Amino acid sequence: MQNPPTFPSTTAVVVVDMQNDTVHAEGAFASSGAAAHAASQDVVAHVAEILAAARTAGTVVLHNRIVVYPAAVGGENAPIFRMLGPESFAVGSWGAAIVDELAPVGQEIVLDRIRMSAFHGTPLDVMLRNLGITHLIVVGAWTNMAVEHTVRDAADHGYDVTIVSDATSSLSPEWQDAALNFALTNIATVTDTASVVAALRS
Template sequence: MSEINFAAAKTAVLVIDMQNDNVLAEGAFADFGAAEHATQQDVINNVNRVLEAARKAGAPIFHNRIISYPQRPVGGSNAPIFNLIGPESLKDGSWGAEILKDIEVRDDEIVLDRMRMSAFHGTSLDAMLRNLGIENVIVVGVWTNMAVEHTVRDAADYGYNAAIVSDATSSINAEWHQAALSYALTNIATITDVASVEAGLK
């Protein structure tokens, strides 16, 4: 894994879709393998380790949720992934859409909701990061080859130095997870791990 050396004052942590439906055995996507792979990755504990390192260093944290609105099919059906979301899974106001109780959201941490894969799409995330003088983003959460990957790609396109934390991310299986880390993102972001974040976030 690559080491990072990010100044906390110019670094933010982006927490992607750590929601009940996406991670837990009782969630809507457990049958897809999401809960099993999250357990294999120890993703809840590892995300919390990254959050603790960020809090100690004073780096801002942004939590993201992907949600569906059951009133009308506003999420669209132009791509297969959008057909998987809703009308009941990740429904706004439901248990499934809530952030995991084991992932604390503190008073100085912002939660952004969206309907698309990237945390930048349809939110004010870019403006918020720029207003804070952020140059680097550390991305954790689920799923590695979907929302996490989209967020990392957009971060690079927006001009940020992006790092993805390999053991603080998970997907629906190890193969898809590893495909994103070993192929799709190798020329986009720094692939790092929790221990390197803890050591390198100054």
């Protein structure tokens, strides 16, 4: 784990897929280990801490969630997409909704998408650039899927990225370890919630 960063004023928090189907005990993927790993990470509470610190500091917060439309219009070209539907993340469903504890406040934007990266098919990059954002703090689920795709895409778009190890969760500890300690080590700064909160408050 690298040293905690000092965040510039041009920082935003991007919350990825903190939805009922990804982290809730009654979500569609609870039996696959997602809810258990989210609980072991205390991911909802940690993301809530970061959002509270960001909001107090006036840091931009944007939410992103994956949704599934009827009739496979989102595509089934890869296993990662086939595993999502049709019983999970359905547009307008409880499963697709952001968990209650992390509900957006005020004018915080929620962007929906049908691919893994929060940038793909959304106006996220345009919004960030319009706001003058250069650095992203990425939190959410799942680390080895949408979070990893988003972090890689953010780096390719020219953003500095911090990923928060205990404010992210996967389907298992093994997937979490693979993403944080192998896949993303050369892409982003990896730190923890306490360090992020301290930096946002400084």
